[in-house]
Amino acid sequence: MDILSGASIGMHFRHVIEFFDCVVDGVSNGMINYDLRKRNGVIEQDPLAASRRILELRNWIQEQHEDKALELQSDMCEGDTFLGSGVRSSYNRELIYAIEHAIHHMAIIKIAVINSFPDLQLEPNFGVAFSTVRYRESACAQ
Template identity: 45%
Template sequence: MSINIQAVASGTLSQLADFITVVENQHYTAKSELLLGSSIGQHVRHILEFYSCLKEGYTVQKVNYDLRKRDLSIEEDKMTALHLITDLMKWMETTKPIALMLEGSYEENEKEIFSILSHLERELVYNIEHAIHHMAIIKIAAVNAYAYELPADFGVASSTLKHRTQYVYS
């Protein structure tokens, strides 16, 4: 059985969109001590900009997550984030499996840039895991600072969900 990574990525973004729809504006934009001074909106922006980098890189077959735009409107306006999610989900429906070059740098001056061969599906897997990680961070503030009730699987990796099922029911 083959898994459709685009569908999994869209499902992750859909879960994020469901949360954005219910979170109050002031909770979306407020700086939280639980998030070390960042906001839920900043984490949402961070997630979506990684997906956006992949979308932009797909057209030229070269992705560099270091070149994120850091668009403040995504972290300040829920509707901007929701529109971007819709756009990203529509884009994923049209993608074909292709090879990509992944570029980046671990140097402050970015003089030395690495370039390695990757693939659309590999980068989608990375984006899924990255999104889930930040959704777990978002959940910390949403639950503990603002008393939201989120689905048990929000911000939890699929491997953890499988382990929990095996542990509880075996």
């Protein structure tokens, strides 16, 4: 899609799902590296596969009841110099990051839907940060 610089809505959903998959893997092995995520073309091309994975992730998240220490690794380069880094993090912190990252991509998806599928109606708060929703609600109440 031109509005998405050549990307598709499916690509954005795949990207979001894979960040949550990184959190799942991180809880299993104690380390998260979003740069090493698996790029699953099936999720990108098949809305039912994406929907199934989202439901699996939701169920997995609901089963998590404790925070866990994690190491966040990132592959950063400056020119030709590799600057690998590791930072202490936690499951709760990375879950919040994945949620905020998802909302950011939902906002991008919303732009594409409005421009390319004007008859498709999304929820008014689709792609809107929780803090923005609360702010708007409090501003309307005044």
